[in-house]
Amino acid sequence: MANSGRQRVFTISALIIIALVAIGAAFPGQFGNIANSALGVIGRYFGWFYLFSVFGFVLFLFALAFSKYGKIRLGPQDSTPTYSFFSWVSMLLAAGFGVGLVFYGMAEPMTHYLHPPYDDVAPETAASARYAIQYSFFNWGIHQWAAFSIVGLIIAYFQFRKGQAGLVSSVLSSVTAKRPKARKLAPALDIFAVVATVMGVATSIGLAVLQINGGLSAVFGVEESALWKFIIMGAMFVCYMISTWSGLDKGIKRLSNLNLTLCFILMFYVLFTGPTLAILETITLGIGDYLQNFVVMSLRTTPFSGETWANEWTIFYWAWVIAWSPFVGTFVARVSRGRTIKEYVFGVLIVPPLLACLWIGIFGGAAINLEMSGDVGLAAATDENITVALFQMFELMPFTEVLSIVALLLIFIFLVTSADSATYIVAQMTDGGSINPPLYKRVAWGVLIAAICLTLIIAGGLKGLQSAAVLSALPFTFIIYGMIFVLIKELRADRRAMLTALYRRHGETPVGADAFEAELIAEEDRYRRAPDVVNRRINPRGNR
Template structure:
């Protein structure tokens, strides 16, 4: 049962955010064309007017985290000084991987490099050439590297610091409470921040669910001949809703923990098989060269805009990715914080900012590198097929490998489990965010958010498909970007007040 205080908060944050999402669902279902038109207009304005803001903000997050990790504050523990990590390292990484990347990496691991190979990021680079292949991998590495994960790391670090170090709740607004003090309007400001965080989370998660549903439909169409239609996608939404609500009844330490371990194990198994069965040496060379290009071009890619020559490539890719990550960040950050209790700030930043991106870059090198090799040296047309239907990139590549049917089935299972894990985690976090940061939110609240996430994903698919999904995440992320910058400022102020343990005095040899 909810206590009285939780009920008060539920009436403000839960109901306002739930009603806002429900209105979007109803409007999109009744007027899909008008919904799509409005979403596209918002997308165009946001990318044109605020693209620079997304790019600068994400670069600031990366620099802030690196400075924090190497500073004296890195040894501060997210919890009591004598606490130790709650979860084993492999389980922890599995949870980070499942929550942060999930279906996005499986969807774009081949689709993105092949898209850049077919339509290059720079007009001066000829498509379907060796130069285009190298550029496609460099940009894919950039999009799935530390920049995207810096957003998750920022939110997770700040929430974990307040929740486990300061003994506060896990709400986004709590991390900004030092700025508001005890003013009368503080409660209203905090509720507004939490409502914005909830709406951004729902849109980000719905985007990920929609991408996964499109890919599952594409895979089932390729493998079993299932209709590639909106009706099929809605049926998949319904099946997923039932599965992840069932999983949510088992709690964090059972369903999500078990599925996270399964996800990571199955993903690593698939990656290992493709690495061995595919062009192994080419993959290793691609990975090494890609890392070099990524490091060399990091600043240039981080601040790249095209005000002089025009074009929308940066808006469609880099800015979309950063906005998607920011929309995801309340959910991923809160979940990462929840499973990271007892780790030091330095360990947290290195673990969250480095290890999942390295797995992602290896994944892209294995799968994207294999697809590039087939097109460059095998005479296939995977890039063209991806340009025709981006949802079938993975399964088109599998057609060139041995044990195609087994790989297809395993990947469909992996996509399903990733989606269940992400949606299960999201319902838990959203429920916590709307019940005063409760670590054990009521099942009824979980069901409400589970249904609303599925509904908004269905509406976005129904109204405008992939474009609608991208637009939703981009627009909802804009106000939350400002909140993230303020959270960094608040954290820095509080860390400066921390009383750090003094280093032990060195023994004076001369005195001896």
């Protein structure tokens, strides 16, 4: 993309976001009502479409991992992963759902225990407790990462193997290039992705600021006021600007590693000081129920009973992750260079969801078991104020204040890494997909996101903007379908190029297609021994 095109995407995106924020701040009630009504209509009429789409993404990713394309690398075939496995997973969690998991890991199972997902079971019973863990695992499990994974995989393939810009429009360029009128849509696709990303990130950060204020109020008795929200937002802004200045390898990587370490410390502390046996049994039962009912939960709707739980929880979650997929997917792509498609799929689609299930099983399992053993007030606390529920549970454990401080630190660092990764990716999106966008754009988006958060916190327009961001999920779902179509086409061409190189080396056709596949596998196994020579032989066009 030419420099003028990059600046156009940057300028138009910023102007659209400023306009939306101004409307949300000036008319928070009306803006929120309109956005929520539109979201409700989409959820009602297209909920089935979201369920089918996300389930289809899961099936497609696993099929791709186990196919003959699974050994293709996201980069030159002789490349190696840029980051260690621990750092890679840490950064995935930081960008994906870290802060939400800390807050809702205990509160969501307790909410489902009080208000079961469906009318099959009575509330506050052993059956509703089992349902609570099962559906919490489902909502935070494999499906939630499917949209992130598929967008990240496609962008990484085209960016690092094909040498194209890391943009949605670049992936679809092979389709739009043949249609002059469609070619004009490329900047619009990038602007659309930027606006959805900034709106989603801004509202999530803003809501988390409110939650940190609630935690500080519960632990230290500070006032829940505009002043404290301003202080929290200001402290976070300074930290993520310092991290942004440090760059991806120093800033986000180090903070993400620290956060994952704190996560493990907190998880194991609660596991061994809480009802340990009950927690372990809860995790085991929850995973069994999750796997046994995987397909049923994936496609469960209520056309006969009229229940709204799926719309309010699962379908909203799926719409939210699809809306966020340009941001999280682009970030996941950026840190996944050098991994094979199979490594990528299992790393992104299994490891973060598994950690999420462990977190929910430990915190949610502990809370439900404590509540069922003797009404300790956690259910009432969750129902009254979900933001302080976790800290109420800590009051039942040794070293309450230390646990609360660690949890607040965890949330704060997750916020910083989320904001830092968001400014990096949005800057990349508005700089033609550059791997290293200029510092001034990262700083500009960091300032703009902080200003949006603060404005909407004071005006009370966060929820409306959040709903508006989720509305972008419907059109982006169709864009993802287009990206999948292009990926399949390119993977076939990539494989064909490798097989053609083998034909030429033989000088004649070997007996049977299996002979080609066998030799191609042998060539792939020889990469590590002579990567440069082999790469020139089976990838003669030098695709990067």
